[in-house]
Amino acid sequence: MVFPLVAQAQPGFRTNTPNDTLVSPKFLPDGRVQLNLYAPKASDVTVSGDFPGGFPAQKLTKAENGVWSLALGPLTPNVYSYDMVVDGVKTFDPKNPRFKESQNGVSNFFELAGKEVDYLAVKNVPHGKIELVWYPSSSLGTTRRMHVYTPPGYASMKDKLPVLYLLHGGGDNDGSWTTVGRANFILDNLLAEGRMKPMLVVMPAGHVPGTAIAMGAGPDQDPFAKDFIKDIIPYVEQHYNVSNRREGRALAGLSMGGIQTMNIALWNPELFSYVLPLSTGYFPPVLTELETKYATTVLKNPQINKWKLFWIAMGGEKDIAYQNNRNTMALFDKYGIKYQYTEVPGGHSFLAWRQNLYQFAPLLFR
Incomplete structure (x- = not known):
């Protein structure tokens, strides 16, 4: 069966989302670090880590566009690891490719540069x-x-x-x-x-x-x-x-x-x-x-x-x-x-x- 050329060449279309341009972590000029996660259908997102105040977990806030966010700090320059949990499930931050392995999974981390960690x-x-x-x-x-x-x-x-x-x-x-x-x-x-x-x-x-x-x-x-x-x-x-x-x-x-x-x-x-x-x-x-x-x-x-x-x-x-x-x-x-x-x-x-x-x-x- 031969399909029309136009049908074969027709590209797939998808709706753009806030996730396309989302940045996480986002380093703010005042020394804070903002974590962002696009999860429009989620009802609860938390993060824990070795940053100050990282235990117990802190809640992220959901915007109308489905992006959950939390600004940490201001933080002293260092390398910080963190884990996100979405509706009870540990979730990798997909916008941050830096991670560490563990015995049962992976955790994200980020580096806030400064003289303290030279x-x-x-x-x-x-x-x-x-x-x-x-x-x-x-x-x-x-x-x-x-x-x-x-x-x-x-x-x-x-x-x-x-x-x-x-x-x-x-x-x-x-x-x-x-x-x-x-x-x-x-x-x-x-x-x-x-x-x-x-x-x-x-x-x-x-x-x-x-x-x-x-x-x-x-x-x-x-x-x-x-x-x-x-x-x-x-x-x-x-x-x-x-x-x-x-x-x-x-x-x-x-x-x-x-x-x-x-x-x-x-x-x-x-x-x-x-x-x-x-x-x-x-x-x-x-x-x-x-x-x-x-x-x-x-x-x-x-x-x-x-x-x-x-x-x-x-x-x-x-x-x-x-x-x-x-x-x-x-x-x-x-x-x-x-x-x-x-x-x-x-x-x-x-x-x-x-x-x-x-x-x-x-x-x-x-």
């Missing part, structure tokens, strides 16, 4: 590379993913590099440190300023399929710890030009990753020289278990005080792990475990953890 800005400096690496995990019987940062000029470097293993928190994944965490840009800028040693940074996936968030005492309660020791470290040392000595290894992690940092390092202190738990601490029942079962074998192990740096950081009193951390440090004090402690503003969020990385990276491998 340390994480994308600058005209040499940049390292981010590799997505799939490795076989014999301990878990599966193939898993991690992100690896190699510094600028890595391919031509002759000397073996030290390694920072950088762990994410509960709900996030191995991509979080290089999206909303901005780790690669922070490190690029520090290297360009000559303020840190070149290093490889390995960011593995801390969640293990079929296992709840690990917050207990010791590696036996977290299969990731076995994956880390048995598979991740050997893979990295076989496939990259890196040191295999304790002086060349650092381990840092935030929240859940901070518990994992302590569970790995306290039970294997001879493997590391730098240990940096961030925004974390054992819950009271776990502290009791730690002291009851592991006082002699772990807490009194003299290898712990041979670390060059045991650096504990918190996001101030607003950090949800603040009291757990104080309780954990009290236990360390009781057993003579030496550490350094620092606080930064930002609570339990990347507002604090980006600052932590910027502070501790220059302290490593000196």
Whole structure:
């Protein structure tokens, strides 16, 4: 059957909507940031995030044209993540292509530029590379993913590099440190300023399929710890030009990753020289278990005080792990475990953890 040419060439037509020219986020001159979402049939739209006042969720207001809007701030320059919920369903902001992965989905983020975040800005400096690496995990019987940062000029470097293993928190994944965490840009800028040693940074996936968030005492309660020791470290040392000595290894992690940092390092202190738990601490029942079962074998192990740096950081009193951390440090004090402690503003969020990385990276491998 032959159709008339005019019918074959007839373009499709659609009605223009406010969504065609909508901008979100929209940066206002007074330091506020306006979020906009076209959802004409929605009855309720909210947003939550790590911006000031971001918890509990705030309501957006609907205009007659079907656009829901909310102006945040004024905000201090920083990188902020947020989640929209439309009629009870978490919804990606379709006008904002910047996002971070998490264990169960994605969240948007935006950057409000300013001198306060110059340390994480994308600058005209040499940049390292981010590799997505799939490795076989014999301990878990599966193939898993991690992100690896190699510094600028890595391919031509002759000397073996030290390694920072950088762990994410509960709900996030191995991509979080290089999206909303901005780790690669922070490190690029520090290297360009000559303020840190070149290093490889390995960011593995801390969640293990079929296992709840690990917050207990010791590696036996977290299969990731076995994956880390048995598979991740050997893979990295076989496939990259890196040191295999304790002086060349650092381990840092935030929240859940901070518990994992302590569970790995306290039970294997001879493997590391730098240990940096961030925004974390054992819950009271776990502290009791730690002291009851592991006082002699772990807490009194003299290898712990041979670390060059045991650096504990918190996001101030607003950090949800603040009291757990104080309780954990009290236990360390009781057993003579030496550490350094620092606080930064930002609570339990990347507002604090980006600052932590910027502070501790220059302290490593000196």
